Amino acid sequence: MTERDRLGLRGLLPPRVISFEQQYDRFMEAFRSLERNTEGQPDSVVSLAKWRILNRLHDRNETLYYRVLIDNIKNFAPIIYTPTVGLVCQNYSGLFRRPRGMYFSAKDKGEMMSMIFNWPSSQVDMIVLTDGSRILGLGDLGVQGIGIPIGKLDMYVAAAGINPQRVLPVMLDVGTNNQKLLEDPLYLGLRQPRLEGEEYLSIVDEFVDAVHARWPKAVVQFEDFQAKWAFETLDRYRKKFCMFNDDIQGTAGVALAGLFGTVRAQGRPLTDFANQKIVVVGAGSAGLGVLKMALQAVSRMAGPSADPHFFLLDKNGLITKDRKDIDPAALPFAKAHHEIEELGLHEGAGLAEVVKKVKPHVLLGLSGVGGIFHEEVLRAMRESDSVRPAIFAMSNPTNNAECCPVDAFKHAGEDIVFASGSPFANVDLGNGKIGHVNQANNMYLFPGIGLGALLSGARNISDTMLEAAAECLASYMSDDEIKRGILYPSIDDIRDITAEVGAAVLRAAVAEDLAEGHGDVGAKELQHMSKEETIEHVRQNMWYPVYGPLVHE
Numbered sequence: 080m081t082e083r084d085r086l087g088l089r090g091l092l093p094p095r096v097i098s099f100e101q102q103y104d105r106f107m108e109a110f111r112s113l114e115r116n117t118e119g120q121p122d123s124v125v126s127l128a129k130w131r132i133l134n135r136l137h138d139r140n141e142t143l144y145y146r147v148l149i150d151n152i153k154n155f156a157p158i159i160y161t162p163t164v165g166l167v168c169q170n171y172s173g174l175f176r177r178p179r180g181m182y183f184s185a186k187d188k189g190e191m192m193s194m195i196f197n198w199p200s201s202q203v204d205m206i207v208l209t210d211g212s213r214i215l216g217l218g219d220l221g222v223q224g225i226g227i228p229i230g231k232l233d234m235y236v237a238a239a240g241i242n243p244q245r246v247l248p249v250m251l252d253v254g255t256n257n258q259k260l261l262e263d264p265l266y267l268g269l270r271q272p273r274l275e276g277e278e279y280l281s282i283v284d285e286f287v288d289a290v291h292a293r294w295p296k297a298v299v300q301f302e303d304f305q306a307k308w309a310f311e312t313l314d315r316y317r318k319k320f321c322m323f324n325d326d327i328q329g330t331a332g333v334a335l336a337g338l339f340g341t342v343r344a345q346g347r348p349l350t351d352f353a354n355q356k357i358v359v360v361g362a363g364s365a366g367l368g369v370l371k372m373a374l375q376a377v378s379r380m381a382g383p384s385a386d387p388h389f390f391l392l393d394k395n396g397l398i399t400k401d402r403k404d405i406d407p408a409a410l411p412f413a414k415a416h417h418e419i420e421e422l423g424l425h426e427g428a429g430l431a432e433v434v435k436k437v438k439p440h441v442l443l444g445l446s447g448v449g450g451i452f453h454e455e456v457l458r459a460m461r462e463s464d465s466v467r468p469a470i471f472a473m474s475n476p477t478n479n480a481e482c483c484p485v486d487a488f489k490h491a492g493e494d495i496v497f498a499s500g501s502p503f504a505n506v507d508l509g510n511g512k513i514g515h516v517n518q519a520n521n522m523y524l525f526p527g528i529g530l531g532a533l534l535s536g537a538r539n540i541s542d543t544m545l546e547a548a549a550e551c552l553a554s555y556m557s558d559d560e561i562k563r564g565i566l567y568p569s570i571d572d573i574r575d576i577t578a579e580v581g582a583a584v585l586r587a588a589v590a591e592d593l594a595e596g597h598g599d600v601g602a603k604e605l606q607h608m609s610k611e612e613t614i615e616h617v618r619q620n621m622w623y624p625v626y627g628p629l630v631h632e
């Protein structure tokens with residue numbers, strides 16, 4: 080009542096005060112009732128209804144929203160993150176009621192330095208930035224892609240405990256090449272084709288300058304940029320400030336941790352990773368990011384002259400050095416004629432043929448194309464040279480997965496290790512056996528990478544910091560879990576794993592002398608922390624949703 084008096088609220092509210100716990104229960108009851116009332120309706124209708132009720136809570140009461148999200152992360156992540164966030168982006172202009180985050184468009188050129196001061200919070204620590212050009216596997220969604228930074232930052236709050244007042248989702252609207260959106264009367268973005276070349280880069284440059292003028296130490300995560308700009312911006316900025324590209328680097332770390340897990344699942348020592356035959360389908364930002372990090376790992380294990388057995392395919396089939404106009408980023412993974420002639424393979428060979436002839440240990444999809452691991456491809460994995468062949472269908476959202484787990488276990492056999500990018504239920508194999516479905520999604524790493532980088536006050540995010548994140552995730556699982564085909568922790572443990580990953584990243588920054596400290600904790604203090612103390616320090620810095628007093632006695 081003191082608060083009500085001080086804030087001039089007496090009479091503007093009903094007399095009884097409802098506690099946080101009661102509000103929580105009331106929301107959860109409303110959510111369960113919505114589940115009952117929408118039973119039997121199409122998945123998309125149910126998912127959007129769930130997203131709406133959560134989004135309304137987000138707008139109304141941030142503290143309660145994040146508490147229900149944290150406590151029910153397994154149920155709610157698929158709504159605020161993949162797969163439903165994809166559907167939300169596709170329908171964003173129709174669903175739009177109020178804005179969230181900031182929108183910088185090509186029309187704002189020359190204005191961004193003053194615009195950044197329109198953001199009402201005084202401090203921003205974490206920014207997720209997209210240009211909407213490659214939203215999950217759904218293509219160019221223009222301004223509607225803002226849903227992705229919002230969803231990623233929700234995961235930052237839930238998993239890394241970043242204070243929601245200090246996050247900023249950003250859309251750089253440079254136009255769209257999506258004709259359907261350009262013709263949609265409700266479309267909320269610029270109605271012009273995407274900027275290209277120097278014009279495009281000048282917009283991104285202006286934005287990053289503006290951000291750093293106001294918040295020099297904010298960590299910037301680039302998300303869902305089409306491959307050419309993903310690589311170009313990473314190259315352009317990574318040495319200049321604290322940024323990373325989640326699709327290239329976050330995904331790579333999660334995939335590498337999973338690949339290490341598959342070696343352990345075969346009962347082999349980790350160094351055997353250098354001998355694994357890995358077929359990667361998709362030569363975009365994600366696929367190339369994974370191969371680059373895998374190559375670095377093989378070089379560490381077997382020396383720089385190691386010759387890894389990686390095979391890379393894109394929409395034109397197997398990539399070889401004979402490929403005309405080859406993407407320079409794919410060149411290190413292109414096969415030379417002599418490497419494949421014994422296998423009877425050739426430039427442009429199709430996926431089924433490659434799998435049949437290579438007999439890979441791992442088949443990993445980051446193509447964005449649903450169903451391309453069809454029956455023939457999956458059956459060919461039965462002839463794999465591994466005792467536990469691994470199938471990673473990592474594309475998002477659900478319909479874009481290269482295969483579903485039911486088909487994978489049915490056609491490739493019950494001994495496989497399986498992972499998908501979006502969540503699927505475990506598969507009942509009969510006889511009391513369960514086919515475990517892992518979620519190989521960068522959500523296991525990006526919150527820890529961002530948090531570790533932030534708390535270290537690192538000048539930039541180095542490969543060593545990213546490797547530390549991947550190794551931390553890989554070693555999180557016990558041998559017993561790995562033997563059961565469980566490669567990643569349950570999402571219920573996301574805060575715990577993020578604290579460990581964050582600490583690993585922070586310690587790597589300190590070891591490389593990149594850490595400048597954060598807040599009251601200077602570089603010297605960070606240097607003197609043991610591993611356990613660092614983890615505790617990271618945990619202590621996580622925000623947790625509770626009501627604070629609004630007026631102090």
Ligand SMILES: NC(=O)C1=CN([C@@H]2O[C@H](COP(=O)(O)OP(=O)(O)OC[C@H]3O[C@@H](n4cnc5c(N)ncnc54)[C@H](O)[C@@H]3O)[C@@H](O)[C@H]2O)C=CC1
Pocket residue numbers: 213214215216217305306325326330333360361362363364365366392393394395396445446447448451473474475476479499500501519520521522
């Ligand atoms: N699970 C996770 O954590 C992550 C999943 N992804 C998913 O990966 C997918 C790809 O993302 P990006 O690499 O950024 O896209 P991208 O557009 O840069 O690359 C797609 C690649 O797939 C190839 N491709 C297209 N059709 C193909 C076909 N029929 N057969 C073989 N290859 C084909 C293209 O040639 C291109 O090389 C998306 O669906 C995205 O959601 C991306 C990042 C993280």
Ligand SMILES: CC(=O)C(=O)O
Pocket residue numbers: 161214215216303325326474475500520521522
């Ligand atoms: C998970 C993610 O970052 C993607 O699908 O793009």
Ligand SMILES: [Mg+2]
Pocket residue numbers: 215302303325326
């Ligand atoms: Mg992404």
